[in-house]
Amino acid sequence: xxxxxxxxxxxxxxxxxxxxxxxxxxxxxxxxxxxxxxxxxxxxxxxxxxxxxxxxxxxxxxxxxxxxxxxxxxxxxxxxxxxxxxxxxxxxxxxxxxxxxxxxxxxxxxxxxxxxxxxxxxxxxxxxxxxxxxxxxxxxxxxxxxxxxxxxxxxxxx
Amino acid sequence: xxxxxxxxxxxxxxxxxxxxxxxxxxxxxxxxxxxxxxxxxxxxxxxxxxxxxxxxxxxxxxxxxxxxxxxxxxxxxxxxxxxxxxxxxxxxxxxxxxxxxxxxxxxxxxxxxxxxxxxxxxxxxxxxxxxxxxxxxxxxxxxxxxxxxxxxxxxxxxxxxxxxxxxxxxxxxxxxxxxxxxxxxxxxxxxxxxxxxxxxxxxxxxxxxxxxxxxxxxxxxxxxxxxxxxxxxxxxxxxxxxxxxxxxxxxxxxxxxxxxxxxxxxxxxxxxxxxxxxxxxxxxxxxxxxxxxxxxxxxxxxxxxxxxxxxxxx
Ligand SMILES: [Zn+2]
Numbered sequence: 001x002x003x004x005x006x007x008x009x010x011x012x013x014x015x016x017x018x019x020x021x022x023x024x025x026x027x028x029x030x031x032x033x034x035x036x037x038x039x040x041x042x043x044x045x046x047x048x049x050x051x052x053x054x055x056x057x058x059x060x061x062x063x064x065x066x067x068x069x070x071x072x073x074x075x076x077x078x079x080x081x082x083x084x085x086x087x088x089x090x091x092x093x094x095x096x097x098x099x100x101x102x103x104x105x106x107x108x109x110x111x112x113x114x115x116x117x118x119x120x121x122x123x124x125x126x127x128x129x130x131x132x133x134x135x136x137x138x139x140x141x142x143x144x145x146x147x148x149x150x151x152x153x154x155x156x157x158x
Numbered sequence: 159x160x161x162x163x164x165x166x167x168x169x170x171x172x173x174x175x176x177x178x179x180x181x182x183x184x185x186x187x188x189x190x191x192x193x194x195x196x197x198x199x200x201x202x203x204x205x206x207x208x209x210x211x212x213x214x215x216x217x218x219x220x221x222x223x224x225x226x227x228x229x230x231x232x233x234x235x236x237x238x239x240x241x242x243x244x245x246x247x248x249x250x251x252x253x254x255x256x257x258x259x260x261x262x263x264x265x266x267x268x269x270x271x272x273x274x275x276x277x278x279x280x281x282x283x284x285x286x287x288x289x290x291x292x293x294x295x296x297x298x299x300x301x302x303x304x305x306x307x308x309x310x311x312x313x314x315x316x317x318x319x320x321x322x323x324x325x326x327x328x329x330x331x332x333x334x335x336x337x338x339x340x341x342x343x344x345x346x347x348x349x350x351x352x353x354x355x356x357x358x359x360x361x362x363x364x365x366x367x368x369x370x371x372x373x374x375x376x377x378x379x380x381x382x383x384x385x386x387x388x389x390x391x392x393x394x395x396x397x398x399x400x401x402x403x404x405x406x407x408x409x410x411x412x413x414x415x416x417x418x419x420x421x422x423x424x425x426x427x428x429x430x431x432x433x434x435x436x437x438x439x440x441x442x443x444x445x446x447x448x449x450x451x452x453x454x455x456x457x458x459x460x461x462x463x464x465x466x467x468x469x470x471x472x
Contacts, residue, residue, distance in 0.1 A: 046269025046346055076273065077342035079349060132255035133353060134262040142255065158349060 004037045005030040007065045014053045015137050016155075018096040021054055025084025028075060036069045037062060042080045044158075045138040081105045082158045094121045099143065099154040118154050120145035130154075220280065220339050225399050227281035228299070230340065231289070232445055233328075234274030235300035238290060239453070240321055241267035242460050246308055256311075259357055263318070266350040273343045291464035295454050296447040302440050303386035305453040312365055312372070312379035319358035319421070320383060324390050325351045327413040331405035340403065359421050366425035376425075380432035387414075389442030396445075 008030050009022035021027045021041065029040040039058050043051045055072045062070045082101040090100035099121050117126045125147035133156075135142040140153040222230060244264035251257040275286035303321060308314045329351055332344035365376040391411045397404060422428075443449075463470065 043269075045266060046273065046350060047265035047267070048269070049265075076346045077338075079342075079346040081349075132259055133357060134255070134259035136258070138262055138265060142258075 001030070001032055003065070004032075004062060004067055007061050007067075008039050008058050011054065011057045011061050013050065014057070015050050015139075016093070016096070016098065018092045019089050021058070023086045023089030023092065025080060025082075025086075026051075026054060033071075036071050037067050038071050038073060040073045040075055042075050044080050048138055050137075080158075082155065085155075093155055097121050097152060098140065099152060101155050101157045103157055105157050118143055120148060120150070121152055122150050123148040128152075220277075222277050222281045222339070224281055225396060226337055226340070226403060227278040228396055229400060229404055230274045230278035232299040232301075234271045234278055234286075234289070235298050236304045236321075236325075237267040237274065238271035239298070239300045239456065240304040240317075241265075241271060242456055243304070243306075243308055244314070244318075247314065252311055260314075263354050263357065266347075266354070270343065270347045270350075273346075277339050277343070287464070291461045295449055295457055298447065298449065298453060298457070299445055300449075300453070301386070301389045301444040302442040302450045303383070303390065305444070305450055305456065306383065306386060307452055309379065309382070310375060312375040313382060315358055315361045315365065316376070316379035316383040318354065319362055320387055320390075320418075322351055322355035322358050323414050323417045323421075324410070326355050327410040327417075328405070330413075331410060335404060336402045337404075355417075362421060363425050366427055377427065377431050380427065381434055384432050385437055385440045386442060388439035389444065390414075392445075394445065 009020055009027055011021050013019045013021060013024050013026070016024075024044070026041050026044060027039070028042050029038075031038050039062075041051065041054060041058070051074070058072055059070055083105050085101060093100045099118050102116050102118055118128050118130070119126055120128050120143075123145060125145055127146040128143050129146060130141060131144050131151070132142045135153050139155060139158070141156050142151065143154050144151045241264045244260050244267070247260040248257055251260055271290070272286050275289045279285055279289050303317060306313075306317055326348060329344040329348035333341055333348060335341040335344065362376065365372045367373070391407045391414070393406050393408050397406050440450075
């Protein structure tokens with residue numbers, strides 16, 4: 001069981017390959033049911049196409065390590081949040097050039113959008129600007145740094 | 159800000175789209191490995207078309223009652239048709255960032271539609287694809303707002319603003335549903351719809367406060383789209399029967415009005431600027447399969463491939 005968990009946890013996110021599905025908080029559970037290893041995943045965003053690939057990669061990794069009887073389940077509840085991202089994951093993201101989520105996901109209320117300062121992963125400046133709330137994938141927004149002038153992705157608080 | 163797209167911009171944004179990163183695809187090696195694993199007779203549960211079977215939330219084996227299925231179909235069709243409409247903008251939006259924003263919103267909505275229609279289909283043994291591709295126009299249950307044409311960019315924003323404010327009120331309330339699957343889908347969706355609302359609010363303010371041209375277009379768009387609001391909040395017998403499973407649409411109206419008024423006040427738009435008393439509300443019978451003339455053509459486009467090549471995958 002420990003071994004199965006270790007193998008599943010090492011599978012990487014196909015869209016942000018420095019993060020494992022464990023870092024990302026997508027891996028919810030690994031358990032033994034009868035003789036079957038049951039892995040439970042939760043999607044990040046509803047329409048995220050990467051979830052299919054993650055499912056296949058979990059199956060492939062486990063069968064390659066000799067686990068013959070494997071099932072992957074999905075759950076929507078509780079809904080995924082960036083609060084589940086590991087500290088190690090956030091550090092890896094920043095090193096990779098993606099600004100990690102800046103704060104905990106709180107209750108959103110008023111209709112007027114608010115955004116907090118995001119630090120440039122390259123030069124550490126806080127003089128940055130959100131170019132678009134919607135970046136190269138559903139989980140990222142697009143920023144530019146006003147100090148070093150480089151564009152970068154920000155992993156949105158969700 | 160000029161919401162109209164000229165040919166040069168169109169060409170530019172089309173080029174930029176080609177250069178954008180491709181969506182995730184399984185590479186040949188991993189497909190081969192998958193086949194090897196299957197050939198080795200291990201019990202790997204791979205069923206590509208059935209992914210959504212377990213994306214309905216709490217319990218994969220839950221079957222919706224006929225009334226819950228009808229309700230889930232209404233919500234699923236709203237999301238599906240709006241998603242299909244928004245897809246048209248990809249490579250045609252006024253700027254590259256907008257291409258990506260509208261595509262992201264369309265993808266979120268498609269995810270919601272997939273979960274909702276999958277759940278709706280459990281009542282009659284149909285998959286979400288059966289429901290999306292093999293129902294005819296009169297069997298769709300979307301409200302008229304969602305089938306309205308894209309118009310110019312301002313029309314797309316006006317439609318998106320109404321849709322997102324409504325969906326946020328709806329999914330917030332539906333998160334407390336006594337039906338665990340609907341509650342799970344709603345709790346997941348409401349977080350994403352919040353981004354859609356921010357997007358529409360920001361553009362409404364930009365267009366209304368931009369040039370004379372952009373403001374004039376925003377007002378035309380609101381005038382044209384406003385009549386479709388009312389249908390979203392009409393109660394009918396289904397809601398009475400559902401009880402605590404779903405909020406009454408009329409109960410969502412006050413929350414909608416509060417946000418709508420706040421946004422339009424910020425944009426310095428008064429009700430008289432977009433409400434034409436001679437026009438009134440649409441008769442909108444979408445919940446009962448009576449649709450505007452706009453639904454047929456978009457269904458034809460959406461369904462042609464699946465109907466022409468049944469069972470095709472790619
Ligand atoms: Zn910088």
